Amino acid sequence: MPSRTRNRSSCIARVLVMTLGLLALLPQAIAQEMRALQVQLAGRDLPQWMPAFQQGYQVLLPLGDVAELLQLPLKVDDARATATGRLPDGREFALDLAQARVRIGEREQQFEPRLAVRVDGRIYVSTQLLARWLPMELAVDLPRW
Numbered sequence: 001m002p003s004r005t006r007n008r009s010s011c012i013a014r015v016l017v018m019t020l021g022l023l024a025l026l027p028q029a030i031a032q033e034m035r036a037l038q039v040q041l042a043g044r045d046l047p048q049w050m051p052a053f054q055q056g057y058q059v060l061l062p063l064g065d066v067a068e069l070l071q072l073p074l075k076v077d078d079a080r081a082t083a084t085g086r087l088p089d090g091r092e093f094a095l096d097l098a099q100a101r102v103r104i105g106e107r108e109q110q111f112e113p114r115l116a117v118r119v120d121g122r123i124y125v126s127t128q129l130l131a132r133w134l135p136m137e138l139a140v141d142l143p144r145w
Helices: 002-033 063-069 127-133
Strands: 034-036 053-055 058-062 074-077 082-086 092-096 101-104 107-110 116-119 122-126
Touching (some): 058 063, 058 127, 063 074, 122 127
Antiparallel strands (some): 034 053, 053 058, 058 122, 074 082, 082 092, 092 101, 101 107, 116 122
């Protein structure tokens, strides 16, 4: 019986070491999955560079830069992973990235956490959510890799 317990502990320790090894690789895997993209407005390059990433079939843009470009009075707090303000139609906007929740006017909704993430300490939101939340139309042409 003691050798059986020892084998079980050894097996658990090996699985734990393997899991910790995989977790150590996780940030690198995510970084490799994100690809830098070029952003254009009305078919033209933006006057200043805006970081954009592709993750799978999702394109993510920095919320603060998009709000500034559209001249939306949103206060984006990258450190707290929140954003608040009013949309042009007067509705309140409140984003809580940690809770994967957004409130627009009286309506509160959850969203898939992979569609709004923090990259290098900044909030990036998928174009899918941006088009749903903000008064804008987006078109995305993904390059072939």
